[in-house]
Amino acid sequence: MTGLSIENLSMRFELPNGDHVQALQDVSLELKAGELLSVLGPSGCGKTTLLNIVAGFLAPTSGKLVLNGHEIKGPDAERGMVFQQGALFEWMSVRENVGFGPSMKGTPKRDKDETVDHLLDVVGLQDFKEKAVYELSGGMQQRVALARCLANDPDVILMDEPLGALDALTREKMQSLVLKLWKETGKTIILITHSVEEALLLGERLIVMAPRPGRIHKEYRLPFADLGVDADLREVKKHPEFGPRREEILNMIWDMEEEIMGGKEDAA
Amino acid sequence: MIPLLIYIVIFVAAFFIVTKVVQGAGLHDYTSLKTVTFGDESAVRPNRAAGVISILTIFLMWGIFTGSSLLPGFLHAPGPFEGTTTFTYTAQVEGQAPDDATVTVVVHPRDVETDAPEIEPGDGFAKNDSAAIAQWRTGLINVARNDEISKSDGNTVIAINGQKIAPGETVEVEGGSVTLSDKGTPNFQPRKGWQMEPLYLPSPEAVWSRSIEIVKDGFRNFTLLEHLGYSLFRVVVGFMLGALVGIPLGYAMGLSDWFRGWFDPIVEFMRPVPPLALIPLVIIWAGIGEAGKIILLFLAALWIMAIAARSGVSGVKISKVHAAYSLGASKWQIMRYVIIPNSLPEIFTGARVAMGVCWGTVVAAELVAAEQGAGMMIMTASKFQNTDIVIMGIILIGVIGFGIDMLMRWAERILVPWKGKG
Numbered sequence: 001m002t003g004l005s006i007e008n009l010s011m012r013f014e015l016p017n018g019d020h021v022q023a024l025q026d027v028s029l030e031l032k033a034g035e036l037l038s039v040l041g042p043s044g045c046g047k048t049t050l051l052n053i054v055a056g057f058l059a060p061t062s063g064k065l066v067l068n069g070h071e072i073k074g075p076d077a078e079r080g081m082v083f084q085q086g087a088l089f090e091w092m093s094v095r096e097n098v099g100f101g102p103s104m105k106g107t108p109k110r111d112k113d114e115t116v117d118h119l120l121d122v123v124g125l126q127d128f129k130e131k132a133v134y135e136l137s138g139g140m141q142q143r144v145a146l147a148r149c150l151a152n153d154p155d156v157i158l159m160d161e162p163l164g165a166l167d168a169l170t171r172e173k174m175q176s177l178v179l180k181l182w183k184e185t186g187k188t189i190i191l192i193t194h195s196v197e198e199a200l201l202l203g204e205r206l207i208v209m210a211p212r213p214g215r216i217h218k219e220y221r222l223p224f225a226d227l228g229v230d231a232d233l234r235e236v237k238k239h240p241e242f243g244p245r246r247e248e249i250l251n252m253i254w255d256m257e258e259e260i261m262g263g264k265e266d267a268a
Numbered sequence: 269m270i271p272l273l274i275y276i277v278i279f280v281a282a283f284f285i286v287t288k289v290v291q292g293a294g295l296h297d298y299t300s301l302k303t304v305t306f307g308d309e310s311a312v313r314p315n316r317a318a319g320v321i322s323i324l325t326i327f328l329m330w331g332i333f334t335g336s337s338l339l340p341g342f343l344h345a346p347g348p349f350e351g352t353t354t355f356t357y358t359a360q361v362e363g364q365a366p367d368d369a370t371v372t373v374v375v376h377p378r379d380v381e382t383d384a385p386e387i388e389p390g391d392g393f394a395k396n397d398s399a400a401i402a403q404w405r406t407g408l409i410n411v412a413r414n415d416e417i418s419k420s421d422g423n424t425v426i427a428i429n430g431q432k433i434a435p436g437e438t439v440e441v442e443g444g445s446v447t448l449s450d451k452g453t454p455n456f457q458p459r460k461g462w463q464m465e466p467l468y469l470p471s472p473e474a475v476w477s478r479s480i481e482i483v484k485d486g487f488r489n490f491t492l493l494e495h496l497g498y499s500l501f502r503v504v505v506g507f508m509l510g511a512l513v514g515i516p517l518g519y520a521m522g523l524s525d526w527f528r529g530w531f532d533p534i535v536e537f538m539r540p541v542p543p544l545a546l547i548p549l550v551i552i553w554a555g556i557g558e559a560g561k562i563i564l565l566f567l568a569a570l571w572i573m574a575i576a577a578r579s580g581v582s583g584v585k586i587s588k589v590h591a592a593y594s595l596g597a598s599k600w601q602i603m604r605y606v607i608i609p610n611s612l613p614e615i616f617t618g619a620r621v622a623m624g625v626c627w628g629t630v631v632a633a634e635l636v637a638a639e640q641g642a643g644m645m646i647m648t649a650s651k652f653q654n655t656d657i658v659i660m661g662i663i664l665i666g667v668i669g670f671g672i673d674m675l676m677r678w679a680e681r682i683l684v685p686w687k688g689k690g
Contacts (some may be wrong), residue, residue: 087588088591101595104595104597149595
């Protein structure tokens, strides 16, 4: 049985002042191998907590995570992470960063170099191989981060707002790249984002999470990711279904934010 | 006051000459086109000309007020009086007419032995006198000594150069001034001028020639290189030992809550204790030999290095560690490939601070007690009033301290080019 299954996941922790936070409550999700899931939600809805649990950095208070038939207990090379930024190793060159995973495993140098060369070709950074990562622009750094993650050939790729810090133009290019990589490699991807458009464009499936307690509010199946693999993303945005979907989700998140604000005012 | 005024005048004059006249049509780079420079830190670059003039001014001032032979004579501040001068005194004895006599004084440099000149005794009961007085010194001239009537028989000085004088009063004479002491003896003070006495501030060339002499002949049984070498050796060994213990300690404190809890109080307490305050205890425990010095420098470097390593570990971004784990790295590999390289910039900064502190501490420790070393050299020289050696030593200590800092910066640039780029 392949794929990722999340069963009744709950996360509750105590604060020093005696209160407790229900970061996640009864989150269940089935993800088939090769699916691309995007996760949206207002801040505080537990989406990063969810990702950290899947990555194995946090242990849930209850519930079960099963990937390809075995339970997730901690971080592992089968689940790669792409962070927003600043997670590259600035003391290593681009080549060394991309080759980090294979090096840790002790992959023979020839195989490793081959993988690195191939991936740098894919992300278009072959000419920047020997550069220090801090010499690259923000977009290029995220390409390195993608390549580094892929070099390990993980089953699942977890992305925590990987394009959040990029400017609008670079972001569009990177969105196409993510789609291309997804199609070419067939990886299962969970993508957390703040941008409704990005979630719609990239997510084959999309879940909107709600806060207090963190839970899945609504789930969608979307056609745009498949369309975007071959077409210009700006064309995809003209799809008749795209606008209404965006409005619907924006309103949904807007209402949640309002509720949080209102609740705060009542409390005060 | 006068030197300060001259310094300010040079500062202001150089400012106007360089900025208004010479550089008026100077650079036309990007920064020169900025209209807002006041408050823009990046627009404030050290003026190269100002730096050069500043250093030259220090030597110029030094030369002016020591009468340096490197400067043309007209630039010298007025020097002390040198040569022969005379003044007359009027002696009075009750029942006799007052009688005048001449005092001849030779004022000579301190290092030239000079005898009082031979003079004619003259007539009357007051006889002529002579004396030799060194520059910057004063001399009591017992004028009644050779007179026909002694002081105890009522011979008193009532005037100098015809001016009435009483005990405690002063009369200006050529080449100096004469003050009558409480017991009525004239005290001649040669004019000092504005220059510093070589005992307090030797001229630059005197310091230079003394330096050459020390380089050739050594000082107190050790050559100059040995003195400096001992100081450096102590610093390097003490620092190395401090780093060898401090860095692993800092890593342990950054990686384990038990180590953090255990050593935090010790480190946080020892850090603000100035190493100089440990000198007495170290001398009691380990004596004044090499062991004591190295223990002191070890303690000076230890806490700085431990704190630097600790903050280097704490400063690692958790996303880097998470990324490494999810790329399959083991704990050991995280240590080797993430935590250590990530902490190196902090460790280098700490090492630079520690080397600076160690250099200051070793000099201070040698001032207190040592057989050899830069600090011992200047302390011993000062006891014998060898001001030139003291100044030479201070300059050398400064140059070496500066050199150490430059060396550490250079090493940092070469070894951790990613500093501040994360």
